Amino acid sequence: MIAEMDLDFESCYQATRSRDPRFDGWFIVGVRTTGIYCRPSCPSPVCPKPANVTFYRTAAAAQLAGLRACKRCRPDAAPGSAEWNSRADVVGRAMRLIADGVIDREGVPGLARQLAVSVRHLHRLLVDAVGAPPLALARSQRAYQARLLVETTRMPFGEVAFAAGFSSIRQFNDTLREIFDATPSQLRAAVRRRGAPHPGGLTLRLALRQPYDPHGVVEWLAARALPGIEEYAHRAYRRVLRLPGGPGTVTLHPTPDHVHATLRLATVADLGSAVARCRRLLDLDADPGSYLPVLATDPALAPLAEATPGLRLPGTVDGAETALRTVLGPHAQTLVAALAEPLPGPDGGLTHTFPGPAAIAAADLAMPAARASTVREMAQQLATGELRLDEGADRVEVRRGLLAVPGLGPAQVEDLMLHALGDPDSFPAADHSLRSAAGAHQLPADAAGLTRRANQWRPWRGYGAHLLWRAESTSVLPGNPQLARGR
Template identity: 50%
Template sequence: MHDDLERCIRAVRAKDPRFDGWFFAAVITTGNYCRPSCPAMLAKVENMRFYPSAAAAQRAGFRACKRCRPDASPGSPQWNERADLVARAMRLIADGEVDRNGVPGLAAQLGYSVRQIQRQLLAELGAGPLALARAQRAQTARLLIETSSVPMADIAFAAGFASVRTFNDTVREVFGFTPTELRNRVEDEPGPATGSLLVRLPFRAPLCTGTLFGQLAQDAVAGVEEYRDKAYSRTLRLPYGHGVATLRPAEDHIECRLDLTDLRDLSTAIARCRWLLDLDADPVAVDEQLRGDPMLAPQVDQAPGRRVPRTVDPAEFAIRAVLGQGTSSATARIRAARFVAAHGKELAEPVGGLTRLFPEPSTVASLDPGELAVPKEVRGPLLRLANALAGGDVDVSSGSDWSRTRGQLASLPGIEAQTVEKIAMRALGDPDAFVPTQYGVQLASARLGLNSSPEALTAYAYGWRPWRAYATQYLQG
């Protein structure tokens, strides 16, 4: 979009927050780059420059605006909607792959050469994987500086910097302040010096939090998740340790409290919470298309901004989907709770009703079939899936190829087609995944007077593409 000069100028002039994250506007006279909605963006058109990413603006020598904080804007919805190489790479970078394993690790995960990935990211985003990861490290550093009293040296390494000097130089270059100056600008009381942090997760309005949090509460598995005092909490298995996330809706953001055993997991935990709540979606684009169907229009108008609840752990969701095959959601939840109680790792310090981490695929794969705390008819498919996940034969990671993963799952005996689509919708994040045989979809179809056969529903739903997963949320009420 940054190449469409007139459209960018209109968005900036209108201070339209819908375009935050789509592109960034820089001003050559001030040396700053901003969100399109920045109230301080009053520059002449000839002094504006537009960039597809914060990293590209930083690479061109611009600093983040101190007023609108463009580094904290919602991510581009493109990375949720697309399944090409660039989108897959961006999802993995957000999950911290470059910080953990470098660009070669990113390339290996995607199955492309380092040169191919660098070339495509530069062409579309104006920055390579290292620059994109650096921009994310800077944002993580700022969060820790402003919301905690953690020593600066610890923040440097927690944010992924190789040295304190690199940390200092990057913060000064990106934000125009030293780390100490950034902390001194915060008027609130100093934050904790531990792994407990409170951050704001921005989103594009509208956001229908009632149905989103309602479904998470309805599906919550005892020991791993709970819904209490209008907040959803769950345990997190993270690259360097584990944690607990507590998410609570506010007027213009989601309040996110993170209790982490290792601060290096901060950016990954934030990315996974955003993914869980589908916060980078473009609800205006989705709702506009779905309103074109007279059958769906009343549901969209009644509660606009529906999101597709996803997961913080795709492998976990895949296992839960197989555990729930052929049964009601209530029974599936009970099965999963028993499974976690028998095989999940206990937390050293429980938090409320959160006592365990969901078992890893490798743990499940190592169990004797007779030891599995699941019905006999589920054991075979569950063990085949766990072995495939643990061995890398099925890839449900954030950088997976949606079409290839569907094929991998479908090839496993005992995995139903409905289960494959559920995993595609909520674990992989495919916005066009569709389960015509889902109970809620069947009920809604009958209520609307539609032919509820899978073939007829699939044909009717063609007009909802590429947002059939969102249409499902409206259908289920």
């Protein structure tokens, strides 16, 4: 939507005047006369004059301009820009890695190394594209993470500061005062007036972009849950997370307005990574206004798009796990039982982390020789880093690498590009269930014909595939007979 506008002033100003929430996260509204920055949907009764407004790609850019966050509309609580999840270039990959906390763990040189560019070139690319260099983007994210910990936990402020990635208490205090115009004590006091933090874990609300189908992705994930690693219980999806600081667990309960998330982490320093991965898993930053109108131009998909206005694309919290589970197929549960690493303490039905690539590569795999060879080759490449399936992976290189893995067919490669890397245009036309769903909706049921038809859906063919899968599934999940959609 806004990506096509390239922050055209008139278009952005009209969106701001209309207080349209669909534009939240796509751009930031900076008001020079008040010194604040807002969401486009800010409910302030007075719309600023055009001469007093500047539009920014990111909150970090607005902060560099000396602006602070609006207390009325809380721009830090807005969904992120869908552009950074769909873009396959260096900027998109960098934004995803920064959200995952790479700068806090490895610094800017580490980020540049993962992207195979120089620090200077990365700095120039990000300033040109989003108006802020890597450190400013990381600082902005650090501030929002600190506010989240201040407001949702009883942690001492010193622990919050270092958990959020600040190098000192003074830096922590100064940053929160500068960005939010409030001290940590004032932020926590305001929360106490609304209610105490939730005990037994970090509990927060994940913002999302409307419209939102509150169950579609959860149904998909629950239908494929591996016992011990994932479970569906009490209308919520729960799973184990493999994070930089150690294993954790998350409970995700979707509603039409937000996703309620409860996290149990080995270290709160992993909060930013955990939140970023959960958002990626549920595709919370996606903009249906970008892809559903394109899909609806096909008469066969138009009624399906109208019936599912909040369609999302299931993602992953761990690309390597998704890839290995795909090639393992029905043998995944047996391998988990043999190699899974137990959690320090079980969390309900969540007891183990999925085995790492190195453990699988070295294991004696009790399965047909051809499949075992494919699994072992992929696990070895993932373990050595020859194959990367993380937020910063180059999609062109990954597709080339996957196609070179012996025994991995085109349908599996496209499925991995779609769900492990979040490529919105990947299309597993050879998948039997997709061809069956296509045939049921007056679309070609052969791979070649379906591919030709799907080319008119570009660059959103992956969403088209999920629209068909979701319409055709008749699976019923345990404990909720109403959840009868998904692949």
